[in-house]
Amino acid sequence: MDDVKCPVMHGGLTSNNTTGTSNKDWWPNQLNLSILHQHDKKTNPYAENFDYREAFKTIDYKALKQDLHDLMTDSQAWWPADYGHYGPFFIRMTWHAAGTYRTGDGRGGGGTGAQRFAPLNSWPDNGNLDKARRLLWPVKKKYGNKISWADLLILAGNVAIESMGGKTFGFGGGRPDIWHPEEDIHWGVETEWLGDNRYGDTRQSLDNPLAAVQMGLIYVNPEGPNANPDPLLSAQDVRETFGRMAMNDEETVALVAGGHTFGKAHGAGDPELVGAEPEGAPMEQMGFGWKNAHASGVGVDTTTSGIEGPWTANPTQWDNGYFDMLFKYDWQLTKSPAGAHIWHPVDLEDGDKAPEVDGSGNTVTPMMTTADMAMIKDPAYRAISERFHKNPEQFADAFARAWFKLLHRDMGPKVRYLGPEVPEEELIWQDPVPAGSTSYDVAAVKQAIKDSGLSIAEMVETAWASASTYRGSDMRGGANGARIRLAPQKDWEANKPAQLAKVLGVLEPIADAHGASVADVIVLAGSVGIEMASGKDVPFTPGRGDASQEQTDIDSFAVLEPLADGFRNYLQKNFSVSPEEMMLDRAQLMGLTASEMTVLTGGLRSLGISADERGSWTDGNSLDNGWFDTLLDMDVEWTATGSNSYQAKDRASGKDVRTASRVDLVFGSNSQLRALAELYAQNDNQDKFVTDFIAAWVKVMNADRFELA
Helix, strand or coil: CCCCCCCCCCCCCCCCCCCCCHHHCCCCCCHHHHHHHCCHHCCCCCCCCCCCHHHHHCCCCCHHHHHHHHHCCCCCEEEECCCCCCCCHHHHHHHHHHCCCCCCCCCCCCCCCHHHCHHHHHHHHCCHHHHHHHHHHHHHHHHHCCCHHHHHHHHHHHHHHHCCCCCCCCCCECCCCCCCCCCCCCCCCCCCCCCCCCEEECCECCCCCCCCCCCCCCCCCCCCHHCCCCCCCCCCCHHHHHHHHHHHCHHHHHHHHHHHHEEEECCCCCCHHECCCCCHCCCHHHHCCCCEEECCHHHHEEEEECCCCECCCCCCCCCHHHHHHHHHHHHEEEEECCEEEEEEEEECCCCHHHHCCCCEEEEEEEEEEEEHHHHHHHHHHHHHHHHHHHCCHHHHHHHHHHHHHHHCCCCCCCCCCCCCCCCCCCCCCHHCCCCCCCCCHHHHHHHHHHCCCCHHHHHHHHHHHHCCCEEECCCCCCEECCHCCCCCCCHHHHHHHHHHHHHHHHHHHHHHHHHCCCHHHHHHHHHHHHHHHHHCCCCCCCCCCCHHHCCCHHHHHCCCCCCCEHHHHCCCCCCCCHHHHHHHHHHHCCCCHHHHHHHHHHHHHHHHCCCCCCCCCCCCCCCCCCHHHHHHCCCEEEEEEEEEEEEEEECCCEEEEEEHHHHHHHHHHCCHHHHHHHHHHHHHHHHHHHHHHHHHHHHHCCCCHHHHC
């Protein structure tokens, strides 16, 4: 019998092949602005007046932690706890929630609860963590709006460590949830799980901003690169990927050893007997994936990574067993029942055998992965491992600190942390900024700036360069701290070091004379420039502080350097990604909408902000919509003169009129952006243009003022 004609609309409702084609199918190379529409208010089920951070402050935190402690040993028949303790399972869940963070663009991490959604919920490396989240559901249900999934996924790992005798450094809450997949995060170009088409000429030329070595992994393949069981090659992968996740060698060893002090890996049977991941599983499995047909499929019969066995003789107890095992024995390469490369100790003593997970009293042989063997085969890692082995307290402290960093690296400065377990100590990776003054005479500072002789473009561009480093992915960068005057930012090519030195040479004495921070004066100077060009007031809130060079980790801040800034028409060099795509990425990191990106570009161009003559079509002294009017001029015809250069010729005379970049012309060529450009070019929208520009400008200037939120 033929199917009855479907009575509902088609187009993206399901994954079957009757939904019709999308614009992306027809024009795969078209600029996709959807990254600027992520997490629209329509996707959030809470009312606009709901403030999660305020709700978290009312939680019975002690009771919450006690419930989590109780959960650790409340084994469920549908997914029994290994050794009667879920602690190692929740540590893995938490690690994999936070461990997606990468320094390249600050994306990933545990700050949004994204592990609930595709693709993360279905990555091979996250096998069976769907069960961990389901075990947490009764706790989430009980505490409701006062605890986000994002916070709960992180806190559960902390409690797990404490419940097994481990030391933690603290916990900061306040992570609000997202409500749909972040489909526009670049996780890699591969089209199959565990693919690794992400390298250039060497294993170290991993495609930016990626950190994981293969599609669907959090860090590295524990069997070795592409399952090649070579510990030294594995060490190269470990160092590269952990470095891209903000960890140095000592933190890396501490995390690997500390994490592998607990629990076991699962590879009991044929991996071909494991079913589809959650997103590909049938409806009747109710969101569960990886259904295992090997024997009972759970407990001793679980198959997850394919690696099988515990690392220590006491898998639910914090001790020095990991290093004791690693240094006590020689290790031989073998394979798990699932066929994965693992290493077993030679001539294992009975006292070093581990219990079976089912409480039967049987014992099993501990194992190490190839990545574990890297901890003693790589000379630098071995030296750290030996030191930790001889100094257990140092190891415990290093693990606690590295674990805290792993869990909080994407949360931004300490001021955003909530709860009774926020550590007093301020850490350099939190980008500390001293409190600034609010008691100085703002009007007097503004007048001094006006009298300084700086041009509008110099003032506006310096303020933009300072504030536009902000990225909402990990709340780093921004104008607060005035780090634009420090290494490495003062020397970045995009910041025009010579011009910057001149401007700072004028603004710093003004700040000193009036008791204001340099950070405030830089932003205020931008406001003065805009007011001079528009005749409109620009809102300003004082209180930024000035960071010192000692409070600024040069290597850590180097990743914020703009390789491209379309707002300034700056492109360091040609990349495989187009300048306009890089601009979208930058706009999204700053939290801008498509209209805010559009009005800021047109306004900055009207003020003469451009890295070169391309896009410089005005006198730079008036904030108006003339740039858009010129962009949409039908009296000229554009031709390409290079990969990122275009020439406009007068249609009537054939004379060269102006030049442009791809970022300039995309606002006339892309249908969505052209619609916005046309809106701002209208004769009756000059006031709207100025009003919208100022609002977007203030948003960027205050993006890192978390105390104002």
